[in-house]
Amino acid sequence: MVVFAAAIASGCVQSEKTYQVSFNKKNLRKRILGPDRADQGKNLQFAISTMISPEETVLYYKKIFDYVAIKIDRGYDLVQKNTYSQTNDLFREGALDMAFISSGPYVDLMSTSGAELLAVPVVDGKVTYHSYIIVPEGSSARSIADLEGGSFAFVDPLSTTGRYYPISQVQALGRSPGEFFGRYLYSYSNTASIGLVRDGDVDGAAVNSLIFDFLAMNDPGLKSEVRIIGVSQPFGNPPIVVHASMPEELKERLREALFSMHKDPEGRRVLRNLNMQRFTGVDDSLYDSVRMLFESVDSYESNPGAGAE
Amino acid sequence: MRSIYAKLMFFSLGGTFLLALCFTVVVHYRHKQNLSDELQRRGGILSTGIAMSSQKAMLTSDTSRIKFIVDLYSRVDPDIVYVVIVNARGEIVYHTFDGGFPADLAPLLHEHSRKSILLETEDGFVRNIPTPIFGGRAGVSHLGLSEQRIRAQVLRNQAVTIYIVLFITFAGVAVLTLLSRSVTSPINEVITAAGKFGAGDYSMRLPVRSNDETGQLARAFNAMADELQLHHREIVQTEKLAAIGRLSSAVAHEINNPLMGVQNACRIIKSDSGLNPKSLEYLELIEESLGKMERIVRGLLLTSRERDSGKRDFAMEQAAAKAVALARHAADRKRIAIRENMPESGCVVHGAPERFEQVVLNLLLNAVDAAPAGSVINVSASCGHGTEFAILHVEDQGPGIPAPVLEHIFEPFYTTKEPGVGTGLGLYVCYEIVSEMQGRIEVATGPEQGTAFHVYIPLARERTPSADDGHGHIAG
Ligand SMILES: Nc1ncnc2c1ncn2[C@@H]1O[C@H](COP(=O)(O)OP(=O)(O)OP(=O)(O)O)[C@@H](O)[C@H]1O
Ligand SMILES: [Mg+2]
Numbered sequence: 001m002v003v004f005a006a007a008i009a010s011g012c013v014q015s016e017k018t019y020q021v022s023f024n025k026k027n028l029r030k031r032i033l034g035p036d037r038a039d040q041g042k043n044l045q046f047a048i049s050t051m052i053s054p055e056e057t058v059l060y061y062k063k064i065f066d067y068v069a070i071k072i073d074r075g076y077d078l079v080q081k082n083t084y085s086q087t088n089d090l091f092r093e094g095a096l097d098m099a100f101i102s103s104g105p106y107v108d109l110m111s112t113s114g115a116e117l118l119a120v121p122v123v124d125g126k127v128t129y130h131s132y133i134i135v136p137e138g139s140s141a142r143s144i145a146d147l148e149g150g151s152f153a154f155v156d157p158l159s160t161t162g163r164y165y166p167i168s169q170v171q172a173l174g175r176s177p178g179e180f181f182g183r184y185l186y187s188y189s190n191t192a193s194i195g196l197v198r199d200g201d202v203d204g205a206a207v208n209s210l211i212f213d214f215l216a217m218n219d220p221g222l223k224s225e226v227r228i229i230g231v232s233q234p235f236g237n238p239p240i241v242v243h244a245s246m247p248e249e250l251k252e253r254l255r256e257a258l259f260s261m262h263k264d265p266e267g268r269r270v271l272r273n274l275n276m277q278r279f280t281g282v283d284d285s286l287y288d289s290v291r292m293l294f295e296s297v298d299s300y301e302s303n304p305g306a307g308a309e
Numbered sequence: 310m311r312s313i314y315a316k317l318m319f320f321s322l323g324g325t326f327l328l329a330l331c332f333t334v335v336v337h338y339r340h341k342q343n344l345s346d347e348l349q350r351r352g353g354i355l356s357t358g359i360a361m362s363s364q365k366a367m368l369t370s371d372t373s374r375i376k377f378i379v380d381l382y383s384r385v386d387p388d389i390v391y392v393v394i395v396n397a398r399g400e401i402v403y404h405t406f407d408g409g410f411p412a413d414l415a416p417l418l419h420e421h422s423r424k425s426i427l428l429e430t431e432d433g434f435v436r437n438i439p440t441p442i443f444g445g446r447a448g449v450s451h452l453g454l455s456e457q458r459i460r461a462q463v464l465r466n467q468a469v470t471i472y473i474v475l476f477i478t479f480a481g482v483a484v485l486t487l488l489s490r491s492v493t494s495p496i497n498e499v500i501t502a503a504g505k506f507g508a509g510d511y512s513m514r515l516p517v518r519s520n521d522e523t524g525q526l527a528r529a530f531n532a533m534a535d536e537l538q539l540h541h542r543e544i545v546q547t548e549k550l551a552a553i554g555r556l557s558s559a560v561a562h563e564i565n566n567p568l569m570g571v572q573n574a575c576r577i578i579k580s581d582s583g584l585n586p587k588s589l590e591y592l593e594l595i596e597e598s599l600g601k602m603e604r605i606v607r608g609l610l611l612t613s614r615e616r617d618s619g620k621r622d623f624a625m626e627q628a629a630a631k632a633v634a635l636a637r638h639a640a641d642r643k644r645i646a647i648r649e650n651m652p653e654s655g656c657v658v659h660g661a662p663e664r665f666e667q668v669v670l671n672l673l674l675n676a677v678d679a680a681p682a683g684s685v686i687n688v689s690a691s692c693g694h695g696t697e698f699a700i701l702h703v704e705d706q707g708p709g710i711p712a713p714v715l716e717h718i719f720e721p722f723y724t725t726k727e728p729g730v731g732t733g734l735g736l737y738v739c740y741e742i743v744s745e746m747q748g749r750i751e752v753a754t755g756p757e758q759g760t761a762f763h764v765y766i767p768l769a770r771e772r773t774p775s776a777d778d779g780h781g782h783i784a785g
Contacts, residue, residue, distance in 0.1 A: 018429040019417055026409030054368035058446050077398070080369045 044069070047079040047099040049087045051155075051208055051238065052191045054080045061100060063270045064261075071257035072250070083188055084108075084158040091115060097246060098254065102208070102238045103129075104160040107290045114244030118251065119258040119279040120237045120286070121271075123210055127237050127282055130209040131161030133169070133230030136200045144169045144230055150203030151183040153193040159208075162190060164293050165232045166206035171300045191215065198225050210237065214275045235293075236286035240279070255281070313496075314489040318482070325481040329474035333467070340466050344459040348388070348436060349425065355386060356440040356452040363394060367402070367447035375403050390435050390453040393418060397448050422449045433457040495523035499530055511538040550719060554741060557721050561609035568606060572599050608734045609721070622769040623662040624655035625699045626690040632669035633688055640677050646685045647673070656692035656699035659769040660746040668742050671735040672703040672762050678726070679707030679760065692768055698748070699768050704761040709754040718752075739764075 046065045048057050062078055069076045079096060081087045084105040090096050091109060098118070101109070109115045120127050135141045141150075144166060155162025163186075170180045177184055185202070187193040193205040194215060209231070216222045240258065242251055261267030262278035271278065359382045366374035379392045383405055393404040399419060404410055417426065421439065428435045434456040442448045498515055506513045514534060515527035575596050578584070584592070633647055640647050658665075669688070676686045684706040692699040710718065717723045719740045724733030743750050748766040 016427050018427045018434070021411060021413045021417065021428045021430050021435075023406070023411050023414075023430050023432060025412045026406070027412040027415070054365050055443060058368060058443065082369050082371065 042075065044074050044076040044097045045079050045095060046076045047081070047087050047090065047096045047101075049081070049084050049099065049101040049105055049238075051102050051189065052211055053189045056189075056191055060274060063273065064100070064258075065098075067261065067267055067270050068254060068257045072253045084156045088158070091241075091243065094243065094245065096243065098240065098242045100238065100240045102156075102159060102161075103235050103287060103290045104156070104158040104164060104294070106236075106239055106241060107160075107287055107294060108158050109241065110284065110287075115241040116244050116246075116251070117282070117284055118240045118242045118255055120239045120282045121274075121276040122278050122280050123237065123276050125277065126234075127280065127286060128234035129161070129237050130234060131165035131206050131230075131232035132209050132212050132228045133166060133204060133206050134194070134197050134212070134226050135204045135229050136197055137225050137227050138200070139203065139227065139229075141204065141229055144204070145173055146229075147204045148175075148180055149182045151185075151201075152177070152181045153185055153187050153196045153202045153205035155190055155193050155205075155207065156186060156188055160235050160290050160293065161208045161232065162193065162206050164290075164297050167297050168293055169230070171297065176301070194222070194226065198222065204229075208238075210275075217275060233289060235290050236282065239282075312493065314486075314493050317485055317489045321485050322478065322481060325478055326474075329477050333470045333474055336470050337463070337467050341463045344462060345456075348454060348456060348459055349438070351386065351388075352425070352436060352438040352452055352454040353440070355382060355389065355454075356438045356450055358382060359392060359394075359452065360440040360442045360450040363450065364443045364447055367394070367396060367442050372402060379403055379405060386454075388455045388458055390430075390432065390455050391451075392453070393451040394442075395422075395449045395451065397446060402448065418449075418451050422451075427456070428453070434460060492523070495526055499526060502530060502534075506534060506537070511541055546719070550737075550740060553721055554737075557609045561606045564602070565606050565610060568599065568602055572596070572603065575599060605732060605734065608732075608738060619661045619663070620659065621662070622657050622659050623665075625658045625665065625692075625701060625766060626651035626656055628662045628665045629669045629688060629690055629701055632666045632673060635666075635670055636673035636677065639674060640686065643677060643680070643682050645677055645680050645682065648685055648687050650687065650689035652690060652692065656690055657769045658699050658746065658766040660742075660766070664742045665746070665766075668739045668764065669701065669703070671739050672764075675735055676703055676705035676707065676760070678731075680705040681707065697768060698765040701764040701766070702761060703764075704759060706759040709756045709758065709760050710752070715752065715754065719750075 046069075048061050048065070051057075052060070057080060058078070065076060065078060076097075079087075079090065081090065084102060085108075087096075087099060087101060088105050088109050091099055092112065099115075106115075106117070110117075123129070133144050135147070141147050152166070154166070157163060167177050170177050173180065187196060187205075190207045190211040193202075193207050194212060196202045197205045212222075212228075242254060258279040259281070262271055359379060362382075363375050363378045365371075366378065375394055379394060383389045383392050391405045393406075393410075393414075394402045395418065396402050401410060401415075414428075417428070418437065418439070421437065422441075422445075423439060425436055425438045428437055432455065435453045436456055438452045438454060440450050440452070442450055495515075495518075502513050502515050511534070514531050517524050517527045517531070575592060579589070579592050579596070630649065630651065633649055637647060673686065673688070680686060686706075687702065687704040689702045690699065691702075714725060718736050720733070721737035722733040723737075724731035726733075740750060743764055743766065746766050748764060751763040751765070752760065753763070754760040
């Protein structure tokens, strides 16, 4: 009986396997937990600017890169940053090989360094998208003019649809956003802005129509809670750019992979999930409307009141 | 194991100890399990917290934010030994070890990125709890949680339970000791008392301390001792009286013949007329003394010699009445009244009536001697229904018999009276005669109540011829 009890007791105390580890034997240089990989450091660096949250980017847009990487038979690392300009900065530093960026960052990037426009997604047969001015369903606002004194969410300082367009609308009223809106903030992603409006945390926001429509497609409830009160002129779709220094041969392989994506069942499936039909090549002039918008907004800001007179 | 105490001790202590041991084992196991579950839960919460809050920072490679989050979390709980954040490629993004990453730990974390494992380190046991970040797409957060504190707590708790067990055991010993003492000590007392009693200390009695079984035992022992002591005293008395009786009657018998010869010689000398008056006077003194000696000798011989003479059934109250008549003369002289209360129907007993008269007379004379002038002596006889004895009562209003005297009154030649007044044979004779009649004498005496002698004589049985008739009937 005593022996039996003792056996139980000791069995309970030491039933789990333990692993001997010394905390004193330190390794200064090793950074990989597992065995070192031969291709370490040869991965391509692909970035996606956060039009949607980093998590959603991984779930949705990353699939395009996964597909492409397999097609060209190269490993890649997905790079995400919190803001558009951070991604652009990395690109300028040469730390990125390829990036899927929004139209605003594209225009910004092209103005300073050698990025090359590789492909643009075709959505609903078009290569352009819009800015939507959205308000909560219960809002009485009929246009952005009705949002005076209210709170407003911008997406990113470099966002065409999420910042430049609504500011241009405010400027058209002869006002600057600082005095027009009671309060405004940057959400750094379209989905975050949509969420803020949906939850009534802000009185209005401006968002990427592609992303709004994509979310509305997957979540029918969205349109009953968020109302669109304004639609902008068309802008060129967010493009995929490559670094100008990339070998021509690699550029070609990447372009080929993207352009033929819709011909491949697997590629088609990826595209369909993102509500895209295919990738196509376009001329940089597609983004002139964006450039014009940027110029007008920036010049108004440096010389307020000039546009109104 | 010879004593009840030892048996009680062995079984109850053994039982207590085993019970306590089982209790300890169960408590220890439950406690350890609870603490370990609690640690797992806590570690899980912390690890999940780190994983979730670092999710976005991991996806955007925001190392400074990861460092901020991890440093924040590692301050939340003192049991956190380390936090290691690994990205989806298995690269260590951030860790909290000072001066490099432990070489042994890297392959273990790589291998066990889904399940928690227990590490044995220089700093004691550490549980590694991995949590995937964003479903593993953004990497894994490893949390090292020290088990030292809960192990110490388990040990402390174990010590407490052991103290409790020891306490229970010792308390058990104490309680049992007291309990078994209360049972065995009266038994031991009885054993000692019985030993002393057996060795001859008939006054040995036990103290009665309670009303429970041990008290009853003591009481029963005392009752038995009382009974035995009484019996013993009676036997001793009877033996003593028998021995004295045999001796004195032998002496009386030897003296009797020479005494008779001397008396005859005295009478012959006396019949000689030529004696001078002085010699005659001395001769008469000799005769008187011889007469006294003869009375004593006859008294003693009475008890043995004439034992079987003239036995018959007689009415006890009639014999008593005769004795009263003889005693009345002496009573009258002291102005003492003798009140008789005899039953109508006769109390028939078997024996020599003259000898029974002697018994009653002796008792009456003693009563007259003891009673103060002007008092009353009651004499009564009874033989109620359903009794086997006829009883004669002689009650006086005298000073009673003190205890030291009472012990000896039936012995021959014991007297408290002046020499020459009493010979001390009166009650001895009574005793002998009553014993011969299969009866007994009881004395009830006290300084206030006077003295009462009760003489019990078995009633004579009348023989009936009915037995033969009954036999005939059955035969016919
Ligand atoms: N009724 C009584 N009251 C008080 N004492 C008594 C009584 N009967 C007897 N005794 C005591 O008992 C003693 C013994 O009595 P017992 O009759 O044997 O001898 P006695 O009376 O002294 O002498 P004897 O009867 O031979 O002349 C007495 O001496 C007396 O002390
Ligand atoms: Mg007498």
